[in-house]
Amino acid sequence: MIYDQYHFRIPEGRRVRLIINSDAKNEADDQYAIVQALLSPKFDNRGIIAAHFGTEKSPHSMEDSYEEVVKLLGLMDFPKELAYRGADRKLEDILVPVESEGARLIIDEAMKESEDPLYVIFLGPLTDMASACLMEPRITNRMTCIWIGGAQYPEGGYEYNLNNDILAARFVMNSALPVWQIPRDVYSQVIVSLAELEYRVRPCGELGKYLFEQLEEHGHTSFAMATARTGEYWCLGDSPAVGVLLFAHMYSYDWVQAPLITDNMAYVNNRQNRPIRVYHHVDNRFILEDFYAKLALFTARRETGGQER
Secondary structure, eight states, X not given: OGGGGSSSOOOTXXXXXXXXXXXXXXXXXXXXXXXXXXXXTTEEEEEEEEOOOOSSSOTTHHHHHHHHHHHHHHHTTOOGGGEEEOOSSOOSBTTBOOOXXXXXXXXXXXXXXXXXXXEEEESSOSHHHHHHHHHOGGGGGSOEEEEEOOOOTTTBOOOHHHHTXXXXXXXXXXXXXXXXXXXXXXXTTOEEEHHHHHHHTTTSHHHHHHHHHHHHXXXXXXXXXXXXXXXXXXXXXXXXXXXXXXXOOTTSEEEEEOOEEOTXXXXXXXXXXXXXEEESXXXXXXXXXXXXXXXXXXXXXXXXXXXOO
C-alpha cells in the first residue's frame, strides 16, 4: 500500500476516504491532481470516476476521460479496478439523475459505516454528485464535496466546469450537502512554468515523462491556443482540491451562503441555502512541492524495487 512507502506515519484518526471525479481528458492538469492524490498516504483512495466534459471537444468525452484514468493507473501499476465510468452527459432535468457506476460508487461508499470521513473531489462538472444525491437522498450528510468550479464571488459568471452542467451545480448548491468550493480566481493561482515541469517532473520515470509531455502537447491544441497563455506556463488548477485536504488552509476560506445559480451562471443570494466553505486563497508552494516530492520518492522506490538507496 502506498502509505507503507514513506518513513513518516499518518496519526491515527487522520486518514480519510477519497473518491476523485475527473474530466481527465478535458485538459492536462487533472492528471497531476490524480497522481498526487494516489501518492498521498493520508487518503484511502476508493475510486476515480471518469466525468464528461460536454460535447464541444468530443462526442464521447466521458469515455475519453475513462481511458485516460486507466492509462494513468497503468503507468503507476495501480489496479484498473479503481476506475469507474461516470455520467456521459449533463442533467437534462434538475430532479432526474444520470445514473452511472460512478454515482453508485459514491452512494455505496457514503452509506458505509466508517470512522474515516468521506470526501469526494470534483475536478469538472457536478453531474455525478447531483445524480448520486437524487438516487439516494440519505447520503447528503454523509460526505463532503470539494469542487473546483464556479466563477469568483460575489457575482459569479461563466466558468468552464460550471458551464458543463449548470443544473447539477444548482442542485448541489440548493441541497444540504457540505461543500467546499474553490472558484476560478483561486484555482487559477496554481501557476507553473514549463521549464519547472521539465526540470522537476519529466525526469521522474515513464510517469513523469508522460505527465510533462501530455501537458506540453495540449498547449498546442486549438482550445489551448485560444486562451491568453504565453506558451511558457500552465495552470495546475485541479491540484487545490487535493491540497486543501492535505493542508487545512485554516485562514484561507470564508463561510458563504450557497448561491442560487442562474442560467447565465450568475450567483444570486438565496437566504434559504446553508453556508458553504468558499476558498479565497491556496498555498501554491505547499501544493506543488508536495507533488514534486511524492513523485520523486515514488520514482526512486520503483527504480530500486522498493529498497532503500
